[in-house]
Amino acid sequence: MNFDLLITDNDITLDVGGNPERVTDLACIAQDICHMIRDTGLLVELGGNRDAKKTAENLIKIKIQVEDDERIVPGSCQIVEVDAQPGIFNLTATAYDFGELAFKLEA
Template identity: 40%
Template sequence: MASIDLLIKDDDLDLSAIGEPLLVSGGDCVAQDLRHMIREKAYAFKLIGERNPTTISALCTDIEIQMENDERVYPGTASVALNGDSLMCEAQTVFGERITVTV
């Protein structure tokens, strides 16, 4: 199953020099979809200013579960950690690619 989608950069379609939408595929497509899932489900918003380690850990676990619900992510490979101001998400795709998403 091939993953192909429109490429989104800076919250807008990325266009070629002649104005056609660019495409993203494979692991890059999965990474883009995971980045959007984190934003759409408000995980990034919930982590802003959160200081309680238990709440942070629970939110990271929720993100891992959501990542592994994606059929393109190999089960058991998702990991999420909050490093300073960045949320680092890593997983292995069923295509054999290692993806890293930073939010």
Template identity: 45%
Template sequence: MVEPQYQDLLIVGNDIALDAVGVPMGISDRPSIAQDIKHMIRESGLLVELVGERQADKWSLNLSRLENLVESDTRIQPGTAKITRVESETVLVSAKTVEYQHIEFTL
């Protein structure tokens, strides 16, 4: 079996996920990258700025900033990050990783 390149603890609901016996669960490689990107976006504060925002130009500007933020991660292929508004308070994040192809999640 190939040794994972990226490893992390699985975070669910802002807390470390535990298995049935209480041991922290881990994730590796592609899911680990997606989780790191998700946390980077949340910590940037750019999503908070969009809550209640009705001006399309401000939404567009912040989505572009978020795409640039995602692409700043060296594990993401430049020019592949795409962030789209799915619902009034939900955005879809997709990008291609250098080693593991496509990642996609919603925030």
């Protein structure tokens, strides 16, 4: 079982008793990937970039980073910009043990 502490707004999430909440399995993998993407700085570059070639290059770099996670099936990551919402991307990937994960990236 994969687990980690649940992070919300860059802080540990506590339950009503003041104990750290845990996140497990697919949600844990998604949280790890979100943090990894943020740490690369590539998403920030997407937000201020209007060059389609540079945007495509950064998306490829993000895909490579996601698929470098040993829990993700290589070749399964897709990142698509949401129509009529520049800077918003849907990311999907498949985890070996837990199936498909999906979340939004906001540049």
